Amino acid sequence: MNLQTEHQGEVLLITVQDDRIDAASAIQFKEKMREIVAEPSARVVLDMSNVGFLDSSGLGAVVAVMKALGPVRRLELSGLTTTVEKVFRLTRMDTVFVIHKSLPEGIRRAG
């Protein structure tokens, strides 16, 4: 699981470089993300635009990361692809996360 991290102002931007978060990679995603978000930052944005596929294990891992952030920070998601967006919508998890269609204003793609 390849995750690229970059501080941009108050935002910790994490870009998922893998094209899927599935049962084979969910645990590794969760563990790496927990290490990354241990760094202090006002906001955490997860760029998922490279992720074409996410299953229920992947969804559970994203939820676990959000809980690891604690009560003050919320996990902001960006760039959900069609199938990934469908999983969030069907399970109503789209109501729980801040979801941006593309990276929020002032944030540029990790390069």
Place this chain on the structure above:
Amino acid sequence: MPADGVAFAMTAADPFPDPDPGFRVPRDLSADLVFAATTGAVREGLARLLALPILADLGADDRGTTELLLAEALNNVVEHAYANWPGEIRLRLSRKGGDITVCICDQGLPMPDNAPPRGTLPVIGAPEHLPEGGFGWFLIRNLARDLAYRRQDGSNALSFRIPVDNQDD
């Protein structure tokens, strides 16, 4: 079985070529696969399966739904039926017109109460109590049709139908 744990066989039931290449006649296709019961073999097998003629022409939306349903059902077998010992999963797919029929067999543990879980959507409460699991059967029940399960002679057989409209949407 090859080293990556996935074996394939594929047959085209219709031996006749399309009379007019510009008019796509729906063909009856089927595929039989054997997966090692690991999440890695499931991932590998799905990638190869999606490239086979039986699924290769699906529109993006149907393709995503099909991959999701197969991943959920196969990984359930890996994580629950074969929780205590290794094994193999047999998958048979057949395609006829706007339907893909899926049958998944394994020799693992039976489903609890000899029935597929009801797949009720977990309650979404306060952020610190959000559910991290329990979504899989909800997704299967929501997206699949004609779900059926049978336990016989130490084997599980789960079957369902995936409606596909074969449009590039």
